Amino acid sequence: MNSKLEIGIIDLVSKKPNGKLFARIMNANFASIMPQVVGVWCEEKGHNVTYICYTGRENIINELPQNADMVFIGAFTEAAQTAYALSNLLRSRGAVTVLGGPHARCYPEDAVNYFDYVVGFTDKKIINEILQDCSTHRPFGLYLTAKTQPISLPGVKERWKFIEPTLKKAPFIKMVPMLGSLGCPYTCSFCIDSTVAYQPLNFDVMKEDLKFLLTKYKRPLVGWHDPNFGIRFDDYMNAIEEVVPENSMDFIAESSLSILSEPHVKRLKRNGFGAMLPGIESWYELGSKSKTGSLTGMDKVMRISEQINMILRYLPYVQTNFVLGLDSDEEEEPFELTKKFVDLTPGAFPGYSLLSAFGRAAPLNLEYQRMNRVIPFPFHFISNNHAMNVKPINYSWTEFYSHVISLGEHTFSWGAIIKRLIATKAFIPRWMNVVRAISEEGFGRVAYNKEILRQLNSDKKFRDYFEQETAELPQFYLNIIEKELGTLWEWLPEGAVYHDQNAYLNSVEERITV
16 A cells, blocks of 8 residues: 555535535535544545545546545445446546445445445444555455444544535535434334434534634534434523523524424523424324324324424424335325424425345335335436435325325415415525425426326336336436536446345345355
């Protein structure tokens, strides 16, 4: 190994070129923390680091480091095909490639076909091993993972040289990524963090980072990346109150409704929290997460609507998250209940996810695979939105998409948009709600789902793929991948559009057999 390596780090915030309004304003704010952490660790070992946050606006090929010895790529599953193509291109230039991030954790069996190293849980020891080896591993890469998440991570001050140029790409809203904890105490069956023990990070590091940020911006905005913010609520608030003067910093976080009692919400407001993203998920499950106990159906709708409206009296922006297609859902009722919630809670912005099984992300995925319910949609579409890769148990595909479209049309009708506008008092949240509704997330997703339903009704081959009667991928999906990868399409390795949707199950059964 050379004593000093040229290291490239690519954080794939976007899977494709994207110049649309919401992406231009917000994508730079979605930068991940771990690619920046890896950059710090590489520099600590004396290596030169070139860091790229790909937001969809850059020409990614022109941005690539030209003489890199090793390139780390961080990717969610929807960006996997983009990552595979980049790895192939970089390997052709002589670079050793490493994949990290959610896709590496969820689909290591597939990723090792296209990278020299694939890393799951990643700590400094793992990174140092890779830097020390720095060799090609082909045709199959090495899969490396630590036993647990790291117990400490470099903070904002150490990562600032990577954060600052990324935020310069954000024209208005500049959100600094911070992390106060890892893992989650809840056990949502579909969630990648459901099996990761909750672990708070060092509160002294957090306080130093907050003090540091006050020297960089007049009024910093922090986006907490915790899977569930505020589990140790008093410890968090005490740390913030100790170092952040009142009315000098803003915060955004994702939390559970069980934490968001009125006294807690009042304290959040006093400490600059302007947006919360609680998970409702289901009207029939996960009562502990929403603190609704055994309440289900309309009773749960009424209770949660009352709580969300309470939160909106104190905080200007609330996004409520739902999962559509859970096995507990039947007939029209769950969709009609969600419409009722939208009507009762006009100030909240609903975020809808289609039930998706991300490889190794959750133990429940083994059951889906054993029941032969997982469909091998290309990774490009496994984003919680563009393909539901778990066959619904209580709906036909046409029934399910009809319900999803009806819910989308109700949520993003002009009437609902106007009610949301009136119910939202602060200027930026009002504007964000409108932009999200009329962009890909609202109008765009309704239009996309209508096209899926049209194909299901009119094209037997398309429907047969959904029904698992054929493994032949519809041309509809191939065309989208080719268009969205653009110049990277020619670098996508042969066969990289396809994957074994049951690789997790097969690996488990193989270990049992051995």
